[in-house]
Amino acid sequence: MSRQASRLDAKKVNSEFLTLTYGALVTQMLRDFENAEDVNKQLERIGYNMGMRLIEDFLARTSAPRCLEMRETADRIQQAFRIYLNIQPTISNWSPASDEFSLVFDSNPLTEFVELPPDLTNLRYSAILSGCIRGALEMVQLEVQCWFVQDQLKGDNVTELRVKFVRRLEEVIPAGED
């Protein structure tokens, strides 16, 4: 039995398991909601919730100190992608005021087996990623906007995620309560 186990690469299987499960979830949502916009919102919300939990794990794992400027934050986000998804986005396209940057992905494990049908062009399949960043940063008192500029699923060469600093949150409001 162990003979078979050695042939299966645990890391790869883990990543495929995540990819396939996420795919099954998106498919289910497309059945549950009439239009893709609603699915985008749901995915974004799920990402947001995950981000709020993942940041704790991230801080515990890296014992990273408080970021003093957005450039540090960008590095941390990059590091988080490496830890959790085993991919390294490139940080680029800084705005002159250093409050806005892009994360550029050559590959995206979430979309590994995915092809969008023509009628779903407004589906943001990886919306969970932007939600995750927003949720995680909000837990460290940073409000940001996060959106997709380019997406390989829609025929672009790379996937580009834009992150924009909005403001520093002063008071800590209990999260998750609407």
Add this chain to the structure above:
Amino acid sequence: MSEEILFDCLHAEIVNYCLDSNKEHDLATLEYIGFTTGYRLIERLTREVSRFKDELETMKFICTDFWMLIYKKQVDNLRTNNHGMYVVQDKAFRFLTRISPGTKQLEHAPKFVAFTCGLVRGALSNLGINSTVTAEVQSIPACKFHIEVNRN
């Protein structure tokens, strides 16, 4: 294991999503998400594995290699009556280990095992075994999965 926490978070969110969006609060959607995942995953896992000679060998694969990859441990016990009933026991089931043990939480247990019921059913289905999978939780985090092969 960094991917583990990521998946645990995703799993928790899927559970919430399925229960929120579903007014009847049944676990069918959750089970189905597991089913399609298992169905696709096993195809990729068994690509390089030689064909299983019988049902029991298939079950063993599920309980060892498959379980190991997904749940980071082998099952603690696999029993069969040799008539298509299999009982898989996991004494520390991954999705239950983060829940505090106690009878009070027991009512929440079904939603944390439904995905896996589907996952196993989907995997078996793609390997040519049509089955019904149910789970039984008597004390967290132990879980028993009952696999009943439908032979008709």
